[in-house]
Amino acid sequence: MAKKKNELVEWIKALAIAIVLAIVIRSFFFAPIVVDGQSMMPTLNHQDRMIVNKIGTKIADIKRFDIVVFHATEEKDYIKRVIGLPGDHIEYKDDTLFINGKPYEEPYLEQYKKEIIDGPLTEPFKLENLDVMNGQSTVPEGEIFVMGDNRRYSKDSRHIGTVPIEEVMGKTNFVYWPLEEVGIVE
Template sequence: MKKKHSVLYTVIQFTMILAFILFLRKFVLTPVEVVGISMEPTYHESDRVWQTSLIEPSRFDIATFPSPRDGKRIVKRVVGLPGDTIRMENDQLYINDKPYEEPYLDEEKEALTDGELLTKDFSLQTIEVDAATVVPEGKVFVLGDNRRRADDSRYFGFVDKKDIYGVVYFRYYPLNKIGLQ
């Protein structure tokens, strides 16, 4: 009789551990591979990151969601939240008419040699899709860090918050760049 309880106890323990691991894998430690160059220099092709779906994205967080083009998971920076106005003038980002620094772009701006801006001027009223005066409720405006080569909200419109898989918080590959994001 004691042996039967011991086996049952072991099975219950194993089941609880497995359920906990599956929870962590689904919501806390979801691995994502960066595909493409739209987030350079922050992330490069084949970088590996972990995301969590337990927190809601805030301004300047890097989020993952399905591409409106092909449904594949993509990685972009959340710039505009519901109710925000967004515009870019002379490589300066304005959110609600307040200038914001983008230190993650400094390296790219310094490397420019062609005399052109890193980010062409735009506003929510001039984007190709979903032109609006403010970011609609339940949506976000995203930009890739590689502004000249990124397919982002300027071209495919706003992203539904409900479609966001998670927020990137840790890079685990390449090993020389491992750490919290």
């Protein structure tokens, strides 16, 4: 009888440790997220399931063109691509991204641009001309400028403004579901 009781106690301990570890890992290191909507197509599809890496979300750890998850509202998280870092001036003209006056290629958009037949994928704009920027010409310190890859149908920094780094949950680039799409995305 005592042996069975000991075995039960050991199982309960093991289960409790597993639950605590799962909570710690999910809270501080990695978390699953489901893509909601079409704003990151063609890179990510609606209902793709991804892992968010919560490690290293300080401004120094976020690079241009990383895909990040951030709290857009209390009840909604967004997945977008980092386009501008603090101090950057952002401009789009002729469907080309200019950062601080220098043109940048966006290889993740090339196929999408070829499929568009009725105008540019990204409408021209300058950072200081966006209503949400109130005339500010550069990305503020401690914030990032984000855009969805599906530029025509993305609610992003052009509409909601820059994103404070403390709202960023983490970076993501690994799709684990559906199985035919498992892998790293750029």
